[in-house]
Amino acid sequence: MTFPDGTEGLKDVDLAIAPGEFVSIVGPSGCGKSTLLKVASGLVTHTGGKVWVDRDQLGYTFQDATLLPWRKVQDNVELLMELRGFPPAERARIAREKIDLVGLTGFENHYPQRLSGGMKMRVSLARSLALNPAVFMFDEPFGALDEITRERLNDEVIDLYQREQFTGIFVTHSIPEAVYMSSKVVVMSARPGRIQEVFDVPFAYPRRPEMRYQADFSELCGEVSLSLRRAIEG
Numbered sequence: 024m025t026f027p028d029g030t031e032g033l034k035d036v037d038l039a040i041a042p043g044e045f046v047s048i049v050g051p052s053g054c055g056k057s058t059l060l061k062v063a064s065g066l067v068t069h070t071g072g073k074v075w076v077d078r079d080q081l082g083y084t085f086q087d088a089t090l091l092p093w094r095k096v097q098d099n100v101e102l103l104m105e106l107r108g109f110p111p112a113e114r115a116r117i118a119r120e121k122i123d124l125v126g127l128t129g130f131e132n133h134y135p136q137r138l139s140g141g142m143k144m145r146v147s148l149a150r151s152l153a154l155n156p157a158v159f160m161f162d163e164p165f166g167a168l169d170e171i172t173r174e175r176l177n178d179e180v181i182d183l184y185q186r187e188q189f190t191g192i193f194v195t196h197s198i199p200e201a202v203y204m205s206s207k208v209v210v211m212s213a214r215p216g217r218i219q220e221v222f223d224v225p226f227a228y229p230r231r232p233e234m235r236y237q238a239d240f241s242e243l244c245g246e247v248s249l250s251l252r253r254a255i256e257g
């Protein structure tokens with residue numbers, strides 16, 4: 024991916040993600056993680072190479088929740104279905120179901136400004152879940168949240184992943200978050216982003232919070248961290 028001003032965003036990226044995997048992507052700041060998601064999702068058109076992604080049912084959450092402030096929670100969750108032409112009764116029913124799934128039942132009539140950061144992210148997740156994504160891309164969705172909220176949302180996303188059985192691609196700056204959530208962790212090199220190393224995460228789902236304090240978890244985090252350090256140092 025080369026941008027119009029000549030900046031090389033990605034180069035020689037070779038990555039296969041199988042259906043049902045949950046893959047996290049870590050890498051130095053500015054290495055092209057968001058660009059990789061944008062290329063994969065079709066938000067930007069790549070300038071070379073080939074991309075195969077089933078985009079029929081694609082979910083995407085961004086670094087901030089991107090809610091419409093003048094719409095209540097229910098109406099924000101209905102937005103994508105509205106754009107796709109779902110009949111009103113059906114989209115209202117699906118929205119209620121997904122609001123329940125993310126634990127926000129009772130907040131349907133609240134406007135975003137009355138919600139905490141974590142609740143806004145849950146609304147954003149519910150909005151994407153409404154379209155039953157087969158592939159769900161997350162661009163560092165919890166970076167702005169406090170640690171406890173972030174860890175709780177990690178558990179909730181993993182719970183959703185297991186229930187809804189989507190393929191997850193999750194960009195994060197946090198190595199423990201990447202290892203905790205994923206079946207694979209991909210380390211990218213500094214820009215132009217390449218795939219530096221792929222780690223298989225051997226722990227079974229569902230993941231349990233205690234896992235974060237186990238020796239084998241810390242060991243794997245250490246290995247990913249060293250790889251990231253090599254990526255930064257070039």
Ligand SMILES: Nc1ncnc2c1ncn2[C@@H]1O[C@H](COP(=O)(O)OP(=O)(O)OP(=O)(O)O)[C@@H](O)[C@H]1O
Pocket residue numbers: 026027028030031032050051052053054055056057058059214
């Ligand atoms: N439209 C654009 N035109 C030119 N350069 C761009 C454009 N979009 C992104 N870039 C550059 O491409 C590189 C990769 O950007 P990207 O946002 O994908 O990085 P990232 O790894 O997600 O960063 P971060 O971890 O800081 O969020 C950066 O150096 C960025 O400045």
